[in-house]
Amino acid sequence: MPQGARGQESGRMFWKGPCPRGAVPREYFRMGPPASPNNSAFVRAAIGFAVYFGLSAATLALSRVNGGLAIVWLTNGVVVAALLTLPARERWMHVGAAFIAICIASALFGIHPTVSALLAPLAPLECVLTAELLRRLRPRMDFLETVGGVVVFTFVAGVLVPSAIAVPAAFVTVPFTDQPFFDSWFRWAAGHGLGTLIVMPLAIMLWRGEVADWFRTSTRREYVDALVAFVALSLFALLVFLQPFPLLFVAVLPMVFATLVAGRVGASVALVIVAAIGTTTTLIGVGPIAALGVSSPIQVHVLQLFLAVTFLTALPVSAALKTVRSLLRRAEENESHFRMMASHSADGTLRLSESGRVTYASPAMGNLTGIESDRMLGRSFLLFFPRKDRGRAKSAMTSALRAPGRDVSLEQAFDRADGERIYLEMIARAVEHKDGGKTLVGSIRDISDHREAQQMLSKLVQTDPLTQIPNRRAFTEKMGQLLQNLPATSPATLALFDLDHFKQINDRHGHASGDEVLKTVAATVTLQKRSGDLLARIGGEEFALILTGAGLEEAARVCDRVRRKLHGLDILDEDGVPISVSASFGLRQLCRGDNQDTVLRAADEALYAAKAAGRNRVYCAEMPFDVPRKSSGAA
Structure with a gap:
């Protein structure tokens, strides 16, 4: 059936698909059992006629004072309720039934036959206008469900439409009564408005x-x-x-x-x-x-x-x-759903008060931390962190509270109750309540495997696969950090060195032997360098050594020791033929504010100066201040 078409289910009329503007939602068409000869639209209209006549007659007979209009007119409330809830094909039947009922009741109990004939059409007209305005202003028909709906219903049904219809009603009534125009207008407006307001809520609930x-x-x-x-x-x-x-x-x-x-x-x-x-x-x-x-x-x-x-x-x-x-x-429902999801999730869930105390901890928190979730309740969230890390945790919590609705993440090492160290990631968000209070909700997961994988990947990216020492990427990052943060009182020196005549080694002994020479050189220098120094392979046979805390003279002594050790290596190729190894060094002392490219160029020039001087020696670059160039000949 096309969207918006009318269908029938269990004898009740309903709309399939979105409810069109002005149409009554499906749940309001609850008119009882399926239509039958004894329960048809005509029967409902006949019952409506009886109700409309009874209310009209009782109201006119009992609530008129001094021969004027009725104090409270109840009929309209029932008619408007019918017009708002019944299917469209039945509405005009009830308008007609109301008109006839009011005409008869007015003729029997009203002011005057002429007045009754003139006033009778006004009441059904008032009902139609009220129903149409309410339907257009509140398409969801929530007159009784929300405060906004009650306000609209009160204004339209109790004030606006009765006041408007009261004008012609007063003009008709004044010639036949001793009441002034304003009194007649006010009695109609107040009586009809109050009658509709009093009766319609109950009537509409009955129809629904x-x-x-x-x-x-x-x-x-x-x-x-x-x-x-x-x-x-x-x-x-x-x-x-x-x-x-x-x-x-x-x-x-x-x-x-x-x-x-x-x-x-x-x-x-x-x-x-x-x-x-x-x-x-x-x-x-x-x-x-x-x-x-x-x-x-x-x-x-x-x-x-x-x-x-x-x-x-x-x-x-x-x-x-x-x-x-x-x-x-x-x-x-939300709390139940939240607890169900939290209870079946491998990630832990915490809810904290604004002061940082735990108000809810999911069972997974016990699995993650080794602390039973019930034991966490009422305790400060910061107590679960090592003392040195509580400042970071408090700062993250404060950031979340300052920006409700925004996620704040924190990665932190955590020592479980059984002594195992794991890494946890917490993503926290603050929820602001209407009373101004705030609640923190956090999701916690174990990222130990993820962190280990990241560290392994980072190591692979920054490690030379042949020699297993840092590569050019790692060297460049270390140099950048060092030049940015170099203390004025703590010198550092860069040494570039490469193997002399390495191409001849590859040509005479083979590339496999050349690779073995590179690995042996890397292992030897690693043993000879100081613990805080960084050795990196930055090219084919070119290496870099960053000596932290060493001035130019000390660095030259370290490099000369390394040079002698390399020259004394005993390396054989696959055929047992000895391979002669030597290296040339170029040094440049580092100063705060140095440009990395400038430092590398200066060290490289010193390196080539060492090669030009005969290789297998250490040369220092000229400094901006007076430092004598040191050179070491072959050992």
Whole structure:
């Protein structure tokens, strides 16, 4: 079926797909069992006619004062509820039924036949306008579910439309009554607005099937509580309206109690009970309103004011209560979902208060840290870090709290309870609450394997595969760091050296022997250099040695010792033929602020000077200040 087409399921009309603007969502078409000859649209319209006529007749016969308009007009509330909930094909049937019912009731109990004939079309027109405005302003039909919906419903159904229709109604009424125009306008606007506000919530819940749902889903205890609340409300209202003292608004208290017990259904029923008792007692001349000693029109206005305040108390409270209950239910569902996901995840989950104390720790935290998750509760998060690392952890937590909604990550070594050292990564995010408080939620995982793999990869990237010493990349990074952070009081020297006549070694003895020479040279220099020095292979047969903490003279002595050791190596090729090895060195002392390329060029020039002087010797580059060039001949 195409999107938006109407279908039928279990006899109920519904829309498939997105609800078009102005259409009633599927859940509101709950009109009972499947259509049958005894339960068709015509039967519903006939039942509606009977209800509309009964309400109209009762209202006109019982609530008119001094021959004027009715105090409270209840019919419109039921008609508007029908127009908002019934399928479109039935709406005009109910408009027609309401028109006929009102015409008959007005002719029998109204002001005058002529007035009745003129006023009868205005009430259905008011219903149509109210329903259309509500449908367009609140397409989701949430008149009773949200405070915003209650506000729109109150303004449109209780103020805007009744006030507009009251203008022609007053013009029609004034010639046939002794009431001034404003009184007639106000009585129509107030009576019709209050009647719609009082009756429509209960009527719309009846049409939607919410009352039936409440009876079907409530427990026996809830039935008893609701019954007690309604009986207590009725007795309380009778006591308030049968005594002469001005205690009207005390009746609001049991209304709120009924709302708390039975929700929107309780609020709607309580509103009808209070309105019925208050109107009846006032019309028969008893109660606090009648005891005011004012004229009947003033008593009517006081009663209408009371009913308006009662409505504005009950419905918003019920809407707010529903919102709170919905939020609590959603929070419980989210908490349950959060705990379920956390309980079945290999990653640990922590929830911290704003002060950093653990309020929740998932079971995986025990597996990661070796500390039972229950033992973490109430303790400071910082206690799980070594003392020297707590400053970093606190800084990360502070950063997260300062920027709610942004992830802050922290990698930290952690000593498990069994003594094993692991590396953990924590990703924390602060959640800001409406009251201004904050909560930290963190996800913790073991990254030990990942960290080890990263270290191995980094080592591979920075290691020469043949000699297993650092390569040119590692040398360049070390040089850059050293030149940036070189202390003024701690000298350092760069030595470049390469093997003399290495091409002849490859040509005479083979490349395999040449590779063996390179490996032997790297191993020999590694043993001869100082512990803090860096040896790197930066080219084919070219090496670099960074001597930290050594001035030019000390570095020259170290390099000369290395040179002699290399010249004395006893290396044989595959045929047992000896291979003669020697190396030439070029040195350059490092100074803070030196450019790396300049230093390399100077050391390289010294190296070539050593080769030009006969090879197998150590040469130092000229310095910006007066340092004599040192050279060492062959040993």
